[in-house]
Amino acid sequence: MGGVANRGFVVGEGLFVRVARPGFEADLRKETTVIPVARSAGVLTPAIVEYDESRTLIDAPYVVMERVHGTEPTGVPAGLAEQLARLHQAEGTYDLPQDGWGDPWRTVDDLVERGYVDLGTAKWLSDWFTRLAGRFDRDEPMVLIHGDVAAHNLLAGPDGELAALIDWGDAAHAPRAVDFAKLPLDQVAAILPEYVRHTQGDGREDELAAGALWLHLEWGLGKLTAEPWPGQRHWTAPLASRLLGILRFFAADPPEPWSGLT
Incomplete structure (x- = not known):
């Protein structure tokens, strides 16, 4: 699964891994800067568990995130x-x-x-x-x-x-x-x-x-x-x-x- 910028992988019940597609590495790095600021303001968004751009394990930056269970809404979700x-x-x-x-x-x-x-x-x-x-x-x-x-x-x-x-x-x-x-x-x-x-x-x-x-x-x-x-x-x-x-x-x-x- 995934979108234009990243490939996504579910890891068990608690983790989600996003791997940057070529050309979108900077966007993934940006997320690691913004998400802590958003979370500190009380915004509901998954926490970052690990970010790695060394390309040691795979030839792309990746981020391991907390997995939040939910579905894409059909309207505007409350809150x-x-x-x-x-x-x-x-x-x-x-x-x-x-x-x-x-x-x-x-x-x-x-x-x-x-x-x-x-x-x-x-x-x-x-x-x-x-x-x-x-x-x-x-x-x-x-x-x-x-x-x-x-x-x-x-x-x-x-x-x-x-x-x-x-x-x-x-x-x-x-x-x-x-x-x-x-x-x-x-x-x-x-x-x-x-x-x-x-x-x-x-x-x-x-x-x-x-x-x-x-x-x-x-x-x-x-x-x-x-x-x-x-x-x-x-x-x-x-x-x-x-x-x-x-x-x-x-x-x-x-x-x-x-x-x-x-």
């Missing part, structure tokens, strides 16, 4: 909002790449130049980003983020509670909204109120919603020019999924503050 709040308030020493808001106006201009979007639609999109830019602070302090909060990186127990947040290879120093950019918008809307309650007043729901929508829209537009990647299980893998997800979300008449973000 995810609180865990993200804990993570985003974590304090520690770590050297991570930075991720930001990007430049959606340039993305829109590029789509026009390459024939993907007409001028009228481009103006509508650019105006939408301009309105969103006035709804949140793009200079807000960056925090430690997981970077890939999606169903395949969540384990839920039989009671539906979150058992673990796994796979930290995309961890970064970034705006909090980035951790809400790989969940469908209806799920983001469902957990944001609880997330805000657990952040001790650090952030408003309307500002976080605007930032999350900004990223969904920008990333969805940016993927229009990518090569198709069939056979992937993640909902954002198909090129049009994000944009159609936004359409579906707003067609369902979402509540405030979302309904005021169009």
